[in-house]
Amino acid sequence: MDIEKVIIELMAGVVPERKAEFSQLLENYSPHFHLSDDRPGFFLEAGAFGIVQFTHRTMLKLALLGHASKLGLHCYAGLLVILNTQNEPLRRSELEAIPGQAEAQNLYNQCIEAIYELSAIERLDDFTWPEWAPSPYTGRPTDNEDALAYDLSLIATAYTFLHEIQHVKFSGGECERPQQVEEEKKCDEFARMYITEKIDIYAKQSGWPAEKIFQKRGMGIVLASILLFVITPPESRVGGDSHPSVSSRLVDNQITGYVDENSNYWLYTASLLASQLAYEGSLPDEMSFNSYCDLARKLANHV
Numbered sequence: 001m002d003i004e005k006v007i008i009e010l011m012a013g014v015v016p017e018r019k020a021e022f023s024q025l026l027e028n029y030s031p032h033f034h035l036s037d038d039r040p041g042f043f044l045e046a047g048a049f050g051i052v053q054f055t056h057r058t059m060l061k062l063a064l065l066g067h068a069s070k071l072g073l074h075c076y077a078g079l080l081v082i083l084n085t086q087n088e089p090l091r092r093s094e095l096e097a098i099p100g101q102a103e104a105q106n107l108y109n110q111c112i113e114a115i116y117e118l119s120a121i122e123r124l125d126d127f128t129w130p131e132w133a134p135s136p137y138t139g140r141p142t143d144n145e146d147a148l149a150y151d152l153s154l155i156a157t158a159y160t161f162l163h164e165i166q167h168v169k170f171s172g173g174e175c176e177r178p179q180q181v182e183e184e185k186k187c188d189e190f191a192r193m194y195i196t197e198k199i200d201i202y203a204k205q206s207g208w209p210a211e212k213i214f215q216k217r218g219m220g221i222v223l224a225s226i227l228l229f230v231i232t233p234p235e236s237r238v239g240g241d242s243h244p245s246v247s248s249r250l251v252d253n254q255i256t257g258y259v260d261e262n263s264n265y266w267l268y269t270a271s272l273l274a275s276q277l278a279y280e281g282s283l284p285d286e287m288s289f290n291s292y293c294d295l296a297r298k299l300a301n302h303v
Helices: 003-014 016-029 056-086 092-097 101-120 144-171 180-196 199-206 210-231 246-252 264-279 292-302
Strands: 032-035 044-046 051-054
Touching: 003 016, 003 032, 003 144, 016 144, 016 199, 044 144, 051 144, 056 101, 056 144, 056 210, 056 264, 056 292, 092 101, 101 210, 101 264, 144 180, 144 210, 180 210, 180 246, 199 210, 210 246, 210 264, 246 292, 264 292
Parallel strands: 032 051
Antiparallel strands: 044 051
């Protein structure tokens, strides 16, 4: 398999307006993409000599997380619309009384557990792909919700590779290399801006409204940020000498621009954060909010 060709095709699908620019980026900095031998855990990193290493297992986790995002919307989106309309707070004590809420949360939990099982299992061949999740080997699903989850997982995947490419750029001596925490922030910023800053060009090329493109790509970036929430052990989320806190990265990666405070982008963000916090048993007892944006930011700060 020509891994570089696959990465080029991924970027062309996610950020088509920058296809020529991405080819130039590869020519200028020569990152080498390497599909590593399988191993437990999440593995995607820029190493020595511009090598960006990753495992097939890691890509499967991103696919499952995309499916989890669909289930997270089922858990909270409808409820949050009602609460926002009625100016009511989100109360954990009232969730169990909502018909179907426990079942929806259990489906989300099941998907997150599958991600953790996939991470921990010794041999990838011993993992059975869940029958309730679309196969990652058959292309874009025909079901609209599954297709959206698929698209968002691809955007999240592109984001993670762009983050690592910026590490390669720093290692190449393009400019003074910042301290580790600051470098992580700069890599997040590079990936986020690469995906969003030239949306107007694609809007003109495609005829799609810029605000809809912006929201969809923003959701994919949120999914990549939620990945950090899911795979980082609770004791490591506060950050340290090498990485910012997960909470700060969730907040910093929230986009602004075309999205208003009650857009679907913010509803998606709040729904995913609430679903994961509920999975971990750390959803606040009560949280008042005046918009989906307000709730998403409060939930992110609670991580």
